[in-house]
Amino acid sequence: MDAEASQTRGRPNLAAVAALAGVSASTASLAFSGAGPVSEATRAKVLAAAKKLDYAGPDPRAQSLRRGRSGVVGVVIEDRLRDAFRDPINVAMLDGIADALGAESLGLLLLTDTGEGGADISLAPMDGVILIGCSTELDRPVRAFRQRGIPIVAIEAEPMEGVLAIDLDNRDATAHGARHLQNLGHTAVGLVTLPLEGSRQRGELEPHRIAASRAHTTLERIRGARDVFPDASGVVAGGSSVEDGLVAGRDLLSRTPRPTAIIAQSDLLALGVIRAAEELGLSVPDDLSVLGFDGVRIEGAAPHELTTLVQPAVDKGRAAGGAVIALLNGDRPEPSRFTSQLRIGTTTAPAPSSAAPSSGSA
Amino acid sequence: MDAEASQTRGRPNLAAVAALAGVSASTASLAFSGAGPVSEATRAKVLAAAKKLDYAGPDPRAQSLRRGRSGVVGVVIEDRLRDAFRDPINVAMLDGIADALGAESLGLLLLTDTGEGGADISLAPMDGVILIGCSTELDRPVRAFRQRGIPIVAIEAEPMEGVLAIDLDNRDATAHGARHLQNLGHTAVGLVTLPLEGSRQRGELEPHRIAASRAHTTLERIRGARDVFPDASGVVAGGSSVEDGLVAGRDLLSRTPRPTAIIAQSDLLALGVIRAAEELGLSVPDDLSVLGFDGVRIEGAAPHELTTLVQPAVDKGRAAGGAVIALLNGDRPEPSRFTSQLRIGTTTAPAPSSAAPSSGSA
DNA sequence: GACAGAGGTCGAATCGATTCGATCGATTCG
């Protein structure tokens, strides 16, 4: 009677299965989870009852509540997926994250930070969260996560209370790359930076914009460049894509005096700059040296081999995933910091002698 | 006393907030959800109590259980993220899905089908699921989802009971493209296909492999090609990347007689084939015509403009997302079918006259 | 033969919120 009642009413639950198997709900639970001693005969009975009732196993939603864990880790990405995934560096990081999470069979919940637009992030059931490339101001969500007691890991974010940082030597690495250009004799160096604001507005790299910005990675890389070239000016790109680099490159290269080297904050931007140079009939690296950042393999870079700062993106992602897991286990993992390596390719060369201006108002 | 007790014991819950505000839990719930009439004064009291207790709002896990909805939709992707996201077509689809889901503020849970390896997919709390590019046999997960009453939408999968299909005219489109080659006078046409099995084994395109395969998209596109060139042979690539296309191209182009045209099942593969041709000193399209599939913008395709079959990837994704939403709303949406368009670029041209063999044993 | 211990099973409390129906007071209409 009881069993039948539960049987007819919608989808079966553990109680219905237990009733049909002639055991208590607690025993049935044990039979499924495997935790605790259950005789083989009983387990078989329960499993048979489950099959008869077409029961798929304990409801994950109920488990989430009871265990206080949903088995899901959120990954917050700035802006639209379309834009984020266009840059292989993000894909690489995500892959590292997925790698670490998958090993603990944790799900990966993709959250896009739409700023004010959509509903609050953090309304989904998750056990931890990884902030990736979060240049925008997401203080509010972070506060919400903290209130919920949800561990937070941030990749390349400005230091925040209660947020475990996975960092990259953005400033030092860029400075290192800049010094390479300096050693080649370059003095007129232009910058093509990643966005400074969540609005991703492209335009001149101006002091007041820098002052107002909270885009950690962008800022650090600017600082690194200016550690070597204090007066370097430049432009802010509208994103990290070849297209954005092309636009920025056209802008910078049409100025007088024209820079002999450009430090781009991503490989995609660097590629765009190279295209802009080609458009203008400039030869890379003879007329223009170009330095990138990331060191990911990009289809279509040929015939150039980009001089760039290679960062361990997958490892970074894996570290972030591992850190969340550690936090969930109650450990107190140390923040980590990764280093990038300068890989010298074919896009940097000695500065052209000033005796040979290829064009301009002479 | 009661309030204080709840206060000290770990994280605050709705009951604690209600107690502090001097109202019942039900009223507090109403104050947060906005459903039902609550006086402004009461709402303010509750909110004040919440702030004092540092309460972040109702626990999503508990809401999931009670409402029977978690606000999360799973997206199952074949294989590793690294590989999947390398192909822009997947990113485009995902973007469309995210677009549709985001509008209803549904989360997007990324699940990779590791086959037998990891823990069961479907153990995460989700309301619906989208299968994307699921060439492998995931009958078992599908059955589990169905048992749970979770709506299933599949993009380009073989028809399955209880699974809503979002389809593409893979066969007709490929046939259309093949006819274009036929009209150009090509008769020796080679195929470079996507993987046939979950194992992604590359190799010769052999009848027994085709017979054993369940890779819907791959099979349909093969059929389309053979509708026009019944005897076309070819090779199976190990994935959808330029690298895989390069390998496949080298193989096909070193055969005798050498094909004068190659039908690749993705743009990335087509690009790889073009590279292989360049390696061998063949000119595209003069010596070899290449047809792609997808029509996504790929960096580095220059100087060629790929002749390809343009599919509405973002729309497909959006349709899939919309379908899940409709199913969740209890509607009975129709399966949809999208069509691709042949875009003629600069990689196809009339077959070289047989009087001018560029190399070979003459 | 009795007792300790282990294996197996069960009851009941709990996780944190939502929601339906009932209650109570105030306002308005006849």
Added chain:
DNA sequence: CGAATCGATCGAATCGATTCGACCTCTGTC
């Protein structure tokens, strides 16, 4: 002035499982 109505609030049941402690029944040992 009484009754109907509406708004605000509360109680209690419910969602589906997990888990702790209690209980019972064997088995092995002294």
